[in-house]
Amino acid sequence: MAFDLSAMLRHLILFNALCVIFVASFTVIKPGPQYPPTKGKVWPKPQQQTEEDAYYKYSTSFSFEETGQTCDILKAAIDRYNNVLRRTHLILSKYSTDLLNQATDLSLDTNFKGEVRKLQINLKYPCERYPHLDMDEKYSLNVSAVSTLDSDSIWGVLRGLETFVQMFYMSDDYNDLLIYGTQIVDFPKYSHRGLLIDTSRHYLSLATIFKTLDAMEMNKMNVLHWHIVDDQSFPYQSKKFPALSKAAFHPKLIYTADNIQEIINYATFRGIRVMPEFDVPGHTSSWGIAFPNILTQCYRGNNVVGLGPMDPTKNATYEVINDLFQEIQERFPDKYLHVGGDEVEMGCWASNPEINKFMEDHGMRGTNELHSYFMSKIIPLLGETSKPIVWQEVFDESVVLPNGTIVQVWKNREAYEMANILKAGHKVIYSASWYLDHVNGGGDWSKFYSSDPRSKVSAYYPELNIENIVGGEACMWGEVVNDSNMISRVWPRASAVAEILWSGSDDKDNYFYYVRELSDISCRLEEHVCRMNQRGVKAQPASGPGFCATDNN
Template sequence: MNESYELEVDEKGHAKISSHSVWGILKGLETFSQLLVNVGQNQFQIQVVKISDAPRFPHRGMMIDSSRHFLPLSSIYQTLDAMEMNKLNALHWHLVDDQSFPFVSETFPQLHQHGAYNAETHIYTKADVAAVIEYARLRGIRVIAEFDTPGHTRSWGRGVSGLLTQCFDAHHKAVPNSFGPLDVTKNATYEFVEKLFEEIVGRFPDQYTHLGGDEVNFQCWASNPQVQAFMREHALGTDYRRLESYYIQKLVQIVERLKRSYIVWQEVFDDGVQLQADTVVQVWKGHEGQWMGEMERVTARGFKVLLSSPWYLNHIAYGTDWNRLYQADPLHFNASAAAHKQLVMGGEACMWGEWVDASNLISRTWPRASAVAERLWSPQHVNSVNQARPRFNHQHCRMQVLGLRVQPNEGPGYCACDHAM
């Protein structure tokens, strides 16, 4: 989407926003609202100004996790409101995982019936998903669904018998109620996956679907005699990364037949899966030196990339941390060719849900995510923490005035609206 715009406020108080797209107009309106200053008694002032603005990166995302703790629609809507206020444009919705399967599939209704925390209340119906997508669209935000496989699928197995790999003990006996990743040696698994993803792409209109592919535990595969036999038959040796690659390769082909593009976590790239040229790799592992090296390797191979490693907002510590988030830059890596850095699409802040539900999703995420949003929007040279501090303090108070219960981003201080909270 083209989000560039021009905003001009003249001496007579006339304001004009120009853009080549409705998305640019939305961003210009957001800037206009930020320029308004409340001087009391419902009176506002705005400075005379001329702004020509555009985002530095096309993909500026926020990831939420509705599996570890169910997130009611109200909390997702609040997240989208906050994203709009900070000019983020992609909601990465990690819908399902080991813990629960709240997505209501009409093709396989047994998935949510047996996999959701509560099949009546803790679910997202077809109408719910459509409502989130529309709420986001009206705010210039794409919704990208993630259905992570072959790992992170324990909740899937509660509804579909035989879908997961049976784990065995050291004496080659099946361990009761012990299952690992998808059983990728069965044709039935691929038939199931194809039907499910056909439904998923029908529900989520974005060109991209997130396929996951991270943190696959190989121990259960290695314990299963049928999987071992499959490895021998297909000359895969004993390297179970090759079995994961075998599965991902088939999944990629399924998604391509559905005429969709895809995002994968970095393990898929690291493990050598043959990826299509338009694949987007999301880098999430490691400290600064590690993720820089990964960004270099991914772009050197010609793949587009998103950065998340420094922006895991579920990692919290006492004190101020927005400055660390603000100083992390997706282009801070060595590139053997200048064109490689052009493959960086942007990045995403991630709020995983192990310790987050609707009670603290907004407060824990914001305004910390504002630092990520500005890094992904503003020019690279706009990077002074001292100059950014008053902007973020203002944004913190502004988000409170607009009804979002965000936490302080600094130590002692105040907002004018504190007395009215």
Template sequence: MARFLLVFLFAVSLRLVFGDSSTTLDLLWPKPSQSKFGTEVYESPAPFYPSGGATQPKGPLTGLDITVKSTDESLNLTTDESYDLKVGGDGASITATTVFGAMRGLETFSQLIYHRPDGGLAINEVKSITDKPRFQYRGIMIDTSRHFLNLHTILTHLDAMVYSKFNILHWHIVDDQSFPYDSYTFPDLAAKGAYDHEHIYTQEDVKTVINYAYERGIRVIPEFDTPGHTQSWGAGQPDLLTPCYANGQPNGKYGPINPILNSTWTFLTSFYQEIDNVFRDNYIHLGGDEVRFGCWEGNPDIQAWMKKMGYTDYAKLEEYYENNLIDLVNKLNKSYVVWQEIFDNGLKIKMDTVIDVWKAGWEKEMDAVTKAGYNVILSSCWYLNHISYGEDWKKFYSCDPQNFN
């Protein structure tokens, strides 16, 4: 079957149709501010005969119609991102149920365009592309506690995510090393827990990231990992962390969040109410990984409380904390994600919990989690910070999240 070339001009008419209404705009592609080419390159495009059977150009292509069937602009786990794309001699068209599906179609359309030897742009005829995501959750996690990323870098990262149609930014915003989130309810958390006053994310910064992501069809799911991974919280919130003991005396070190104090739950209630107000996505990542029991085990107040409650296993104390935190989040009408340790430690958690699998041996873990009836996210295969030599992409592509039973 012969393929035909459609010459793509610099100025293209873009018609957007939402339901029964439509609007026509001038689409400059690529935008002049992002292009090294002048408009004269596209005014009189020369014929080009690519390999693969094309014999003569069929263009120019001067129009792209985009039809969006629904005016619903909500972005969540069930958002329809499917689209149909056609490119022919009578013009190009994208049809989608939602504006986010149209975004994915525009990304595919842009990637079909290529440079001609004479400096012009061209696109091959496309009879039909019908596309939809295999997985509704396609995320990348950034850790801004261990390694602070400035606002420009995060926004550039979001742009890069769009190219491959990722739709989740998992923002691991705080950890042991630093607390860069500038809380308006508890300003001392960042004032005393960040690396310094310059390495923080203001409320305006966070709003910018959330809005910038939404405009690109990306959800921002924040992670505030507790009760472990919280060393940076302690300076700004006295009595939050558990004092560690040695030889019956405090040794000056601190462990996980202290779950037995009423002040802890007063703080967490106010803090997560703020997080609910700031981060508009329905999901929040609660962490729950790598909780060290040593300070709990050595603290006499914790020991006395455990005895009073009839607990002999410190995993029960972890369960107590997690279930109370989940109840707190549920009251905010938030859904939640936790790391796999919550499941591995045998904690009795609610069935709407989403388990994030990150360790080796993920196939057995995924099998166990799904058989237990939980929804699951797989993170194990794609740790980009693990530096290696050679072709990483083969390893990344060979990991199929559904290849576990």
């Protein structure tokens, strides 16, 4: 019998509400944080971990030592994580109890084994230039006085470095950074672990995008899905068609070729792919500033009332798309290009007499077939350079999709939808339960934590190859976020998605197991939020009252 974690959470909320009714005459509130943070627990949770009673403290002379292959990505990561440890150690001086003569003498504890002096990094094979869908992120980590990190790939080394740094925690007296002796073997459950950002509804500064990438690195997410343009604005600056960015909100609110390269470089050095999306034929009103001729005239009766989606009947439409796609492929090294295909305003097509004649001449029975016709013409424009990713509507309309196409599922009945896509031989990325613009108040991260896409499918379709569900994405659509609230709106809510995609979920059919597990998750997330705050990511509180030692308090 499949276990529905979402239902469990609803029942747990109802159970808690009933408890409140029975004791409504008074409320007991205990002092201290609602969920006491753990100490040195890694987020996302490693696949295999053995923790000892023995522990060590950070040495101010600590060093990273390269014992295998090296490259600029590794050297930059060593500098970055050295700075993280040093800055965290500096925070101690602000809270240390030495001044109050309340410090703990660690030498009196038999489990204390001295200082961690170095981490030896053994990268076994030369670095790859860019991260990719099939990259190897597995690593093994052994924490002791001389710790070791081993991985076949630079991407695994990056994940292991993040784990190692997260394992340090502040002692109760705030005098030392401590770390438990630990052995870890870790790897992701899903290869595509993404976050969608939307820079059309609100422009996001480079600083916000860089900070987003910092947070993604801390959560072991590896795909920045960049929904760069939409109806509202076109901030991408095209070399081939410079007039397109006249649809930016302001001439300075654009992403130049240099800006894009900066973002790609920043992401690459953190093991993160940058996957662009240029959504067609819908969500394209902003294209009409430069190319009104490629958009459909929408009619009300005999009168034109505006422009709608792209016009699939005109050769000029495909010529513009072809040239722009070629330019995008040159600027973005990722092997996937998201071409959209969702939410097409087909009523506009149906209102246009020329389009109706085109459909009649081509034996089309409706606008769904016209949409299929359009997508079947633009996908081959990618050639051998890129593989397409499409929203699920494209699959639903029976477009013949080439091998290697990934379909992104975002609507209801997701298990049924994913099953049909798998049966057709395509790969899936899942987003249906992970729309971050749907806000339910504080602590709503738990609703995101309750969805594991492979478990959703295997519960009803055990015969299918669920390995072709290659991952998922948390989606931060931009209608109500900008530079002022982007980071706090996304984090730590996306952290819940990140852990499901890296660690997977436990399928135990045990109600009380999940009650206990949810409390443990909350305590681990409390520590992780503090960790993000300490490293400059202004994540909002996860679950309620608490305290975090930062240099901003």
